Amino acid sequence: MKAKILIVDDEEKFANSLAERLSIRDYDAATSVNGQDAIEKVSYCNFDVVMLDLVMPGMDGLKVLREIKKIKPLTEVIMLTALPNVEIGVEAMKRGAMDYILKPCEIEELISMIDRGYARKNEQKERIRATEVSGR
Amino acid sequence: MKLTHNTVNETGLQLFARICISISHETKNSLAIMKENAGLVEDIYLMADKGVPLDTKRIRTIATRIVEQIERADSIIDTLNKFAHSMDEIKQRIDICNLLALVASLSERLFSLRGVTLTVKTDVKPVKVTTNPFVLQNLVWLCLNFAMGVTGEAKIVTISAETWENGGLIRFTGLKELSGIPAGRFPTEKEKALMEVLSAELTTDIKYEELLLILPDENKVCYENEVLK
Numbered sequence: 001m002k003a004k005i006l007i008v009d010d011e012e013k014f015a016n017s018l019a020e021r022l023s024i025r026d027y028d029a030a031t032s033v034n035g036q037d038a039i040e041k042v043s044y045c046n047f048d049v050v051m052l053d054l055v056m057p058g059m060d061g062l063k064v065l066r067e068i069k070k071i072k073p074l075t076e077v078i079m080l081t082a083l084p085n086v087e088i089g090v091e092a093m094k095r096g097a098m099d100y101i102l103k104p105c106e107i108e109e110l111i112s113m114i115d116r117g118y119a120r121k122n123e124q125k126e127r128i129r130a131t132e133v134s135g136r
Numbered sequence: 137m138k139l140t141h142n143t144v145n146e147t148g149l150q151l152f153a154r155i156c157i158s159i160s161h162e163t164k165n166s167l168a169i170m171k172e173n174a175g176l177v178e179d180i181y182l183m184a185d186k187g188v189p190l191d192t193k194r195i196r197t198i199a200t201r202i203v204e205q206i207e208r209a210d211s212i213i214d215t216l217n218k219f220a221h222s223m224d225e226i227k228q229r230i231d232i233c234n235l236l237a238l239v240a241s242l243s244e245r246l247f248s249l250r251g252v253t254l255t256v257k258t259d260v261k262p263v264k265v266t267t268n269p270f271v272l273q274n275l276v277w278l279c280l281n282f283a284m285g286v287t288g289e290a291k292i293v294t295i296s297a298e299t300w301e302n303g304g305l306i307r308f309t310g311l312k313e314l315s316g317i318p319a320g321r322f323p324t325e326k327e328k329a330l331m332e333v334l335s336a337e338l339t340t341d342i343k344y345e346e347l348l349l350i351l352p353d354e355n356k357v358c359y360e361n362e363v364l365k
Contacts, residue, residue: 011165011168011206013169013201013204014165014168014172015171017169017172017175018172020176021172021175021176021179024176024179024183028316052246055161055249057249059253070232081163082161082164082165082168083157083160083161101304103164103165104164104168104170104172105166105171107175
């Protein structure tokens with residue numbers, strides 16, 4: 001099985017094109033064009049990995065990241081940004097983002113990150129399950 | 137006077153930097169869309185190599201998307217180019233309406249990020265003045281930044297220009313929360329320094345919820361000789 005992904009970017013055409021490319025590769029990819037909508041989608045749908053744009057109107061990427069981590073702590077978040085800003089990247093990692101990638105990006109690099117995030121989420125789930133079983 | 141010059145230079149550099157950040161960010165976004173769509177064409181051809189019938193309609197749609205983004209990037213670069221040319225000559229004969237349209241275009245992304253709509257009233261006759269366009273862009277930019285914070289829930293700012301006595305007048309309307317601004321908060325030293333260079337006046341009209349920037353024609357570009365020589 002492949003990861004279920006949510007792409008959050010106010011550049012709708014970017015999000016749609018990326019989703020299309022991931023779908024071709026058999027990933028289940030949905031899109032969202034603002035932070036509020038993304039949080040709603042994350043709350044009722046189990047995404048494994050969220051690709052999240054840093055700079056968006058309304059709620060910015062860092063605020064959305066914080067909310068996602070509150071609702072679904074195991075969901076892995078990869079930050080997307082058009083311009084390199086090490087400070088914001090570090091801040092995002094501190095707040096629980098798995099990694100960040102610059103736009104435009106190479107699809108292979110992105111897929112490798114997504115797969116890593118999916119594997120990490122599954123490992124975490126397994127660890128929690130194992131702890132629960134051993135605690136019984 | 138030296139303080140004024142330093143403030144004007146500093147404010148100009150800040151504007152230049154912010155515009156560069158905004159323009160490069162938007163261009164990168166446009167390039168990212170082009171790259172994803174070019175990648176999609178590649179994906180479709182790879183699928184065709186594996187026997188999946190080539191979907192020509194899909195390819196045409198992708199080509200249209202790429203052309204749209206090329207036009208978008210082209211327009212962004214045109215705006216940057218016009219902005220850079222505003223420094224060609226310190227004193228220029230300009231149409232304030234065109235200058236407002238340019239500043240609005242440069243500020244579009246900043247406004248959008250703050251959820252505010254900026255409208256430029258273009259159904260007016262040209263309003264010509266001789267002034268320092270770069271400093272005026274700076275001042276309009278700072279006024280817009282202030283205006284963005286006082287729109288209230290409507291979140292709409294409208295700018296327009298008209299002829300006024302011996303010069304021009306720029307109106308920033310839709311400032312619903314103007315009455316709540318404590319005296320002395322605006323204009324700040326930055327705006328005051330730019331006003332001095334342009335010999336401009338800035339007044340607020342709480343009743344009509346607007347900010348008025350009055351510009352003389354044939355102004356004295358007082359820092360031309362002292363700062364830029």
